[in-house]
Amino acid sequence: MRRGIWRGRHTPLRSAVVAGGLALTAAVAATLSPAAPSATAAGSAGRTHEVEYFTGPGAHPRHTEVPAATPARLTRGDRALSRAETAADGDVASVIDNGAPADKVDVVFVGDGYTAAQQDDFHADVRSKWAQISAVEPYAAYRSLFNVWSVDAVSNQSGVSGDPSKGVVKDTALDSYFWCDGTERLLCVDTGKVESYAAKAPEADLVIVLSNSAKYGGAGYAISSGVGYDGIATASSDHPDSDQVAVHETGHSVGDLADEYVYATNGTYTGAEPRESNATKLSAAQLTAEKRKWYRWIGQTSPDGGKVGAYEGGRYYPKGLNRPTENSIMRTLGREYSLPGREAMIAGFYRHASVLSSRTGAAAARAASLTVSVPKSASLSWYVDGTEVTAARGEKTVTPASLGVPSDGRPHTVMAKAADTSRAVKDPALRKLLTDSRTWKVPPTS
Template sequence: MRHRSLGSIALAGALALAALGGAPAASALAAAPAAAPVATAVVAPSTGARHHVEVFGEDGSIGRADAPAASPYLAGRPALAPAAGDGEVTSLLRSGEPAGKVDVVVIGDGYTAAEQEKFRTDAAAKWQELSAVEPYAAYRGLFNVWAVATVSAESGITGDPDRSTVRNTALGSYFWCEDIERLLCVDTDAVGTYAARAPQADLVLVVANTAKYGGAGYNVASPLGYDGIATVAGGNPRAGQIAVHETGHSLGKLADEYFYEGEDVYPAELGEPDESNISMSTADRLARDHAKWYRWLGLTSPDGGVVGSYEGGGYYPKGLYRPTENSIMRSLGRAFNLPGREAMIAGFYRHAVPLTSPTPAGTPLTRADRLTVDLPVAGTVLTWSVDGRELPQLRGRTVVNLATVPLPGPPGRVHTLTATATDPTPAVLDPTLRPHLTATLSWPTTR
């Protein structure tokens, strides 16, 4: 990709964030005035891996930088200290078996042994902020939330309240990362060590013990399965929005809809982007080609306005279009737009299933058994069939007494009892996504 050099973006971000005060999201980076250098800059190691990260301004604007994978405040100290309670996993929300759910792992940093209750309170508050946003709110039943405790030697994190404050913490979290005050970086390897303690990690959120606004979104692929890390200030209620935006990338596979005023025209030779929410095509062309978000064109979007093609997106002010004027993929505090919401729901169902049962599929059943299934999402349509023939009288029943199920043929014959659940949500229009919204479970049942 032919982007502006990351170094200059980081610097522009630093300047813009130092000057925040209601600058419009799109022009925040370009409009940055010069800022005086600060003597006590955090000096990251000059070698070692770096990650692309996103920077979130207090006014909702979003920019990019790149940051070291390692924290300069964690050098030489192992993750998972021998302190009592360190690495302990608590379930904040358990909807079902991890294999069939989206597993959110919330890891604390800067909480001492005496502050573990505060950590769990902050972690629960972050989940509340995230899950208050649609489509999370309607799909809470697809999620497990795990809190992984870290025990830090000191309370609070580096860079709070000021640049000269250094604190010894389990994950080495720090403000002023890459000279950007609100960029809250962390040691990503240490995060991975703690995330591995949870039964499964599809989404990772680091909650730092600070009320100072800030966070970061890391684009980082882990062998554990997550492909992003969001860091947020645990005591700052607006910081939860950072996690919402970040999950647009990790769960929804969505592109950024913001852009830099000073950036060039999107180079056509790069071709059509893979993401579902940016395109080289205008609305007319999307409609003609049946491409990207064409099914949503002309409909009123939850983030305001009508779905169409708005020029600017994917960091370029020209040559790429986005579906709406200002969704959360452009500015924090906004709703997902209709195509974004569709992508998020599809993303939830890549990790979670619309039908589960305490009786594993394939378990042999007899007429003496009573079978229970769970539908985690309200409105899910449930049907039952025997040997492929639907039993209309059982439609919607989540508890089935096998004695009442008509099983044809002689005693001893084995039939296949099948439950099929489908989420009929009108928020997903793309037929290629619909198979994710359906699940079946079958059990051999002896008459």
């Protein structure tokens, strides 16, 4: 669905002060910050973006501002793409197709540092990276809600600037580079170029740049681009842990979750109750008494370890704010989402995808095959003229005839109904939204 899910809802240190903890707007994100040394070295766009990055697989993330385009020191090489290479540039392929884009979360991968001869490598890297990302719960339980697209960006040279060492400069389609803002693991990219490639995909709810490298690195950009998604994640293609950056970033964009790590120098939070579902000024007892935030989960054992409660420190403040669990992925890379975090992610998936989808139009002949897609945790039932066909419960492919639609010269209707019954959802208001149905008219046969 073409709505921004990569919403870039980081509430970084500086913006937390400037914007009062609200989501970054394009205006804020694009403002040159005199405090950021990199701003003076910005490329032609002269803008900066807030990015979140990670210094290692088990490390807490950090924030900084980086140029929107490549700094001048990384000039493009002098070899232009050949005619054949140019022809291959921008090709879009469907990597995983689970249904109509309107019914699914559409993830778009754009490759950088892959030559024309390496595009097959890129496609293989997309598959393995998506396999890693979607192995994390609740992605794993909801794989069928996602489509994955690849967009070929043909680079003159193989590899990425800054790999293996700081001085290495590669001529690549998206100008991605390590050592961004002086940080080795911060993998930046020309966001304008990324946007122009990502826009070639049928829909883009979530954009991930895969840079052709085995070096650990990545970044989460908080930007609002106006082309249908609101942020970009970068990841190195061949480091086994780089997928965790993208997983964490979707905690913000998809789950609307706050960071749960702190900056020691921030002291005590004294502002209003935070908007995000995983940060609160309240104690566990207060959450329960007032039925607020994650109260339904308190006391339950969380997949990231320990029990859900109210742990001191979160959303960049060591004191004055609490988080649901000791150490979820919103605090440290490589961890699981907490129970409340998983529920928030599932809510986010469903803001963009349907419990029930089907490619079959509004009419279906009696002998025609009807196929629907539902997540693993959804119940599925079929009805003929309003009466349930209990024998067909859970069947994802049927025909009106197999459901018992007779050849009696009359029109009939077939309906499929699905409801997600996942135990990872506790909020009754959310549960109510997780139902869907489709109806097909079956023309008369005799």
